[in-house]
Amino acid sequence: MDYIYNSTDEDEDSLQVPCQFLEISTITGAMFIIIFILSVVGNVLLLWILFTFEKLYLSTKIFIINLACSDLIFTASVPFWAVYHLHYWVFGDFLCKFIIWMHFTGLYSSIFVLMAMTVDRFCTVVLNKMRNNNQRKKQYAIGVCVVVWVISIGISVYDAFKMELSDDYYCEVSYSDDLRYYFQVPLLFFIPIAIIIFCNCAIIYTILRTANRTRHKALSVVFCIVAAYIICWGPYNIVLLIKDLYKPKDCDELERLDIVYKVCQILAFSHCCMNPLLCMLNQKVRSHLFYLLCHRVGIIRERAN
Template identity: 70%
Template structure:
């Protein structure tokens, strides 16, 4: 959830090597895990989109946030194979793809958190504000507008990240210069503020449901809540690790292991989302129908 990704690992290995501090080599493991994440993500997200456009084509507006989230995950997943090759070998794709893949990577990442924030605010308006706005057409315009804003808001920061990348020594795709102020500004704007909005909205939703005289089952809320929790579980540890500073060889060795494990978990969010979405009874029935048709 930040603009460091693979650059952090390069810096970590550089420090360890210069301290003659041997570190466990995650290159092959990272490559294999990233390829697996890519395959599962593409299959699960494409399957989710196929189910929605096949069985819910007359009701697509209901799933507009899910559709946008699946597109974000697919865009993010599209960058993962390049990082797999980068870890197994080195950056062999040239300067243009170095910038372009970073742009794709962060476009998918930023758009997903903005769409997730919009989903949560939409549920907040439905439950806490009692289906505001009441006008159906106006609600459609607001929802579509929220999705457009989510995508447009992800373009600028991701372009900034991409413009800062370059290929050095024909080996690394890394940041050309360190912009600490810009980094912390992005963390606040792209991570902390959306997470704060998500937490506030979910707390208000839970409070409203618990104090209601007649509690209604909100199945859609359960899915949104699960997606939010999964996102925080996946990306939270990774971002916490990036804030930890290690000085001794022993600490750096441990940090190398923890960092790589947390990053694998973080990248896994792009296939966890569609699986959570398909847990709803309706989409699960559509999925079972597809498999039953194939068997017959």
């Protein structure tokens, strides 16, 4: 792929210099397809388990269900990005906007649900609020999730309307938008992450003081889910800021930045299949999955006979 950078000189006008370097779009597209398959299978199985066995009055279960829905919405956009990397944008202007809307709806809702789930754990463990009031916690969780989806969908509409089909090949932002990098990204990623880290540090401190191993095991999956989000999406958001604020001086720097961006993008997109795997750390969830699969196999054998 050809890239253009501006080379400046004190005695000459700015020159546009073409760059050609290592192309890894095929690898990126193939990884997106693998991520899509793993995410659909994992999140559908997780929802199947939660709706079949787990009681929904527990706020954590409600949050995890909403996380799985966020991941599936995000996952629905991944095959389109795979085709985009393997070829060009061949789906037209409407799908350019609609896929961006799905992409960011899944992304924003997941971070907001994670933040709400962490604050819920903080209130229960650290502030000792609503510890034994399951009905009130259920109402709180449902109300927060409704607000999360309304906000996420609304902000994503703004992102979608910024996109347009360029030269019939590229789905990209139609105009320069400093709001996204100086306001939207910090507000919708770094501030929620800061709140999540603060709450988790307070929770860990409280657990260590009480030495309650049972509570520690109950919260371990939540900690892993939060850590996975930060590990997957943190580098990608940092690279996005670097790409916007830093202008490479030559083709070598541009090549390195492009490779880092694509690697971080694969890591970020892989998050949509992480939550089901992390939930499988819970022995109870694994037992339910094994039972459901064995039961389904038994039904299929009976029908075959």
